[in-house]
Amino acid sequence: MTALWDTMLVDHDRLFSAALGALISNGPFRIGHHAATVGEAVAAIEAGARPDLIILAAPGGGHGTAADGPDGDGGSGLRRLRHVCDARIAVLAGDVAERPLSQALEAGADAYLDKAMSSESLLRALQLVMLGEVVYPTHVASLLVAAANERPAPTAMLPPSGSELSRREVQILRCLLAGQSNKAIARHLHITESTVKMHFKNVMRKIHAQNRTQAAVWAIQNGLSPLLPA
Known part of the structure; x- marks a missing residue:
C-alpha cells in the first residue's frame, strides 16, 4: 500500500488551500492540518500535530501570504517551523524571484516551487522532497x-x-x-x-x-x- 504522508498547509488563502489539498490528496499525501499563518502552524505542532510535510505559502502576486508579517517575514517563518519540528518543508511561491528563493534556501527549505507549475509536476516534486531531495526550478538557479x-x-x-x-x-x-x-x-x-x-x-x-x-x-x-x- 502507498505510504500516506501527513501534510500541513500554511496559507491565509483558505480557498486556494482547500483546492491544493484536494489536488495533492490524489497522491500519497493526507491533509492533516490547515493553518492561516506560521504562528497557527507552530501552535498546532506544539499541541501535538506531527506533519511529515509542510507546504508554506510565500509572498507573491502582489498580496501577502502566510509567510508574511511578523511571524514569517523573510526566512524567519521557516526557521520557526524548523525549530519546532523535523518535517520536510516546501515553499510554494506565486512569484519566483531571487531574494525570497535565497532566503528560503538559507532558512532550510527543502523545495521552492512555483504555483504556476502543473499539477503533475507539483505532485512529482513533492514526492521527490519526501524522498530526501532538494527541489527548485532550474531556471531560478x-x-x-x-x-x-x-x-x-x-x-x-x-x-x-x-x-x-x-x-x-x-x-x-x-x-x-x-x-x-x-x-x-x-x-x-x-x-x-x-x-x-x-x-x-x-x-x-x-x-x-x-x-x-x-x-x-x-x-x-x-x-x-x-x-x-x-
Whole structure:
C-alpha cells in the first residue's frame, strides 16, 4: 500500500488551500492540518500535530501570504517551523524571484516551487522532497547564478576548509543545482550511485555543509551553474 504522508498547509488563502489539498490528496499525501499563518502552524505542532510535510505559502502576486508579517517575514517563518519540528518543508511561491528563493534556501527549505507549475509536476516534486531531495526550478538557479556573476568574483574557488574541490565534485554540485537526484547524477556522469554518494560526502565535509540545501546555497554563492543533461 502507498505510504500516506501527513501534510500541513500554511496559507491565509483558505480557498486556494482547500483546492491544493484536494489536488495533492490524489497522491500519497493526507491533509492533516490547515493553518492561516506560521504562528497557527507552530501552535498546532506544539499541541501535538506531527506533519511529515509542510507546504508554506510565500509572498507573491502582489498580496501577502502566510509567510508574511511578523511571524514569517523573510526566512524567519521557516526557521520557526524548523525549530519546532523535523518535517520536510516546501515553499510554494506565486512569484519566483531571487531574494525570497535565497532566503528560503538559507532558512532550510527543502523545495521552492512555483504555483504556476502543473499539477503533475507539483505532485512529482513533492514526492521527490519526501524522498530526501532538494527541489527548485532550474531556471531560478540560473537567475541566482546570473546575480552572483554580477557581484565581485571570489578570489578563489575554495571551500572554507581550504581544500580544493575536485573536477568531479564540482560536477556533482552543478548537477545538484540542476535538481538531479543521485540516480540521475550517476546516469548523467556515467558513474555508480554509490560513487555519487561518496563524492557528496566528501563535498559536504570540504564545504562544511550539513545537507544538500546548504551545499546548493554554497554552490550558488560561489558562482557554479547548473549542469543540465545533454
